[in-house]
Amino acid sequence: MEKMPLSDLIINGVSGAGGGTYDNVRIDGVGKVNGAIEARSFKGNGHVHLNDDVKAIEVECNGIMNVKGSLRFGNMKADGLLTIKGGLSGESCALNGMINVKGDCELENLTGRGGFTVGGLLSAGKVEFCLQGQSKANEIGVESLVIRQENKGVWSKLWSGMIPKLKPELRVGIIEGDYIDLENTIADIVRGNVVMIGPGCSIGRVEYRSKLTVYPGVRIMKEEKISE
Amino acid sequence: MDKDLISKKELLDLTGISYGQLYRWKRKKLIPEDWFIRKSTFTGQETFFPKQTILARIHNIINMKDGLSLDELADKLSDMSSLNSTALTAEDIVSRNIVSQMTLNKFGNLTSGQSAYSFEQLIILYTVDYLLSSGEMSLEEAELLSQTLVETAAKFEGKSWDLYFVRKMGVTSFILALSPSELVFDEGVRLVNKLSLGDLLEQLKGKLS
Known part of the structure; x- marks a missing residue:
């Protein structure tokens, strides 16, 4: 049987569509898709509602995107607000804005600025993140994790005092990784090989293997060196 | 705890x-x-x-x-560990049609007194049976193969191997090489068959489940 070339799904303006397998999916404006989508490339601008799982090699998203199922991708570039009810898994993700994942998050590369909320485990190869707002994760397991605070100006302090969502901090239960470099992080347990605790952190317990660096004045309840 | x-x-x-x-x-x-x-x-x-x-x-x-x-590895590993602990009796092997009765009678004396065959022994039996039933190998050659596998397969310590079955001027040899391997022979050598442990495991897995 000869294979038909896949068709595209293009929505401009306000409209809806069914799921299926597509080549290109492009939604500009307000789009709603019922049913699972599989596509080579997925681009969403504006307000995109997806009521089921999404699978795409390239994902680009500007604006607001809601996914009721899980999201799988090769590469993703996201600006704006992303909410995912299921899990998130992919190779690399560049984020500028807020991402909210209810399930687990599995990535090889996560870079970005803004904030993230992961309900389950954030498992990644490399994470480099600039905090601009409140971030949360239940558990983080990584090879390398670098958390930075973006702006340290007076205005950001003022805003974060008024709106708690804008307070740049990361709250985690357990962080485990090889290389951990933290700022503005509140964690119960941090376990790692090389651990650096920067300003603004509050850590319940640190277990490290080879090296621990602590910024002066940071509160750590208990630190423990694990011998080989 | x-x-x-x-x-x-x-x-x-x-x-x-x-x-x-x-x-x-x-x-x-x-x-x-x-x-x-x-x-x-x-x-x-x-x-x-x-x-x-x-x-x-x-x-x-x-x-x-x-x-x-890592992706290739994942395919290889998927559920191998549960197989490693399987043990089957002679009746089971025959009734499930994993190894033929004849092969079992002739080469089934691997277990020293124990009634059940371990998974490693199953692989050996299966390999011998596979080549015998394809008609490419004679009984004497099977004897040699069975012996070779019993003696040497353990040396790979769980690593994957490839089995090369070659003939030159009517003389048979079995070569075991760490996979993935690529062997080059001289012109007079005829490669009768090449089996890899991965494939054998896959087939065996299919028969066991």
Whole structure:
């Protein structure tokens, strides 16, 4: 049987569509898709509602995107607000804005600025993140994790005092990784090989293997060196 | 605490791998999700693993990861560890049509007095039976192969191997090489068959399940 070339799904303006397998999916404006989508490339601008799982090699998203199922991708570039009810898994993700994942998050590369909320485990190869707002994760397991605070100006302090969502901090239960470099992080347990605790952190317990660096004045309840 | 469970920290100490590696392998599905057992301890939540299976799996991964990408490895490993503990009796083998009765009678004396065949022995029997039934190998050659496998297969210590079955001027040889391998022979050599452990395992897995 000869294979038909896949068709595209293009929505401009306000409209809806069914799921299926597509080549290109492009939604500009307000789009709603019922049913699972599989596509080579997925681009969403504006307000995109997806009521089921999404699978795409390239994902680009500007604006607001809601996914009721899980999201799988090769590469993703996201600006704006992303909410995912299921899990998130992919190779690399560049984020500028807020991402909210209810399930687990599995990535090889996560870079970005803004904030993230992961309900389950954030498992990644490399994470480099600039905090601009409140971030949360239940558990983080990584090879390398670098958390930075973006702006340290007076205005950001003022805003974060008024709106708690804008307070740049990361709250985690357990962080485990090889290389951990933290700022503005509140964690119960941090376990790692090389651990650096920067300003603004509050850590319940640190277990490290080879090296621990602590910024002066940071509160750590208990630190423990694990011998080989 | 349960004896057959191992905590994450102990596991890392014992095997010498790092947190990053463990999480990476989990992401690549080299370690199944349901082996991660969460329990609360006095220091909060801890993750535990079934000790024997996880140790064997990590041993396998470390041995096999050279030359293979993690994705290939994941395919290879998927559910091999449960097979390693299977043991079948002679009747089972015949009734499930894994190895023919004739092969079993002739070469089935691998177990020294025990009634059940271990998985490694099954692989040997299956290999011999496979080549015999394809008509490419004579009984004497089968004898040689069975002997070779019994003596040498254990040396690979769980690593994957390829079996080359070659003839030159009517003389038969069996060559075992660490897979993935590529052998080049002179002109007079005829490669009768090439089997890889991975394929054999796959077929055997199909028959067992």
